[in-house]
Amino acid sequence: MKKYILTKAALLVFIITSAQTQEKLDTIYANDHKNVALFFPKAINQGITGAAHFIFTYNREKHQHFGLLQAKPGKESNLLVIGADGSVFSYILKYKEQLTRLNYFIPKAESIGKEKPVAMVSIKTSNSQKYLSDKEDYYRRFCSYLLSEKHRIGRIKKRKYRIILSVENIVFNKEELYFVIKIENRSGLDYDLNFLKLASETRKKGKKKSLQRLYQDPVFKYKMPTKIGKNKAVKIVYVLPKFSLSKERRAILELNEKDGERNLKLKVSHRFINNPN
Incomplete structure (x- = not known):
């Protein structure tokens, strides 16, 4: 009889554990005075929130399986996470003053789909064209996704001649930086574009400080126009190899x-x- 009771208890624990594992997670709650930890089955390749009052941080240099979420009071938003194997996870985010759960261990079954991976084809004469085609296809799809997002990195804008040049977002993904650039022509004349270049330079200090400028060549340009009509606006994405700058640049x-x-x-x-981002 004692052995039967133990077996029955173990079975009950198994049933409860299985039910908890199978419970579908669709909303994650966070606040501004506690860290909510999210553990994913694969290392995080990218995590993006839909609003600035939700902050999801993770190690961008050394890929890890967990990220930390915090939130400030505001409207609900969403979180999109892409794993190193291409698995995609999507959740609703809500602010909650009192949290009953601080750790989420997310199973692989909660993936809503899989990002199409870039085919890692060996760079040989017979296969090089296919590799480049796959790479450009990935750039094109990810750039299109970024243009559909409303996430902003900050106020980076220049106005002159009724032309407005701004950087709306900078996103790190797969060892590259994606610059989402907007050009607005609020003048009465069309704007014929000669070039749009990105460079890094030394911040000028003092009259005798020489200015050193180093241009960065994009590996891919998305939606690059030749003309911007009067009272029109365009958005462009520049893809560049990852780089960082010191405080002096x-x-x-x-x-x-x-x-x-x-x-x-x-x-x-x-x-x-x-x-x-």
């Missing part, structure tokens, strides 16, 4: 008009380059 975005003089230079602090 900053990034410069140069917009140049073809056969015109409406040229703009936008300064981007090293803080935004070193702390992308």
Whole structure:
């Protein structure tokens, strides 16, 4: 009889544990005075929140399985996490003053799908074209996704000649930085684009300080226009190899008009380059 009771108790524990494991998680609660830890089955490759009052932090340099979530009071939002194996997880985020749960161990079964991986084809003459095609296809899809997002990294904007140049977002993904750039033409004339270049330069200190500028070549450009009509706006994505800047340097975005003089230079602090989304 004693053996039967133990077996029955163990079975009951198994049933309860299984029910908890199978419970579908769709909403995660957080606040601004406690860290909520999310543990994923694979290392986190990217995590993006839909609003600035929700902050999800994770190790971007050394991929790890967990991230920390905090929130400030505000409307509900969402979290999108992509694992190292391409698994995609999506949750609703809500602010809650009193939390009853601080740790979430997320099973692989909660993945809503899989990001199409870049085919790691050996770079040989016969396969190089396929590799480049797959790589560009990945860039194109991820750039399209970024343009659909409303997440902002900060106020980075330059106005001149009724032309507005701004950097809306900087995202780190797969060893590359994605710059989401917006150009608005609020003038009465079309703007013919000559070039849009990104460089890093030494911050000028004193009259005798020489200015050193190093241009960064994008590996991919998405939705690059040749003309911006009057009272029109365009969004572009530049993909560049990952880089960082010291406190003595900053990034410069140069917009140049073809056969015109409406040229703009936008300064981007090293803080935004070193702390992308």
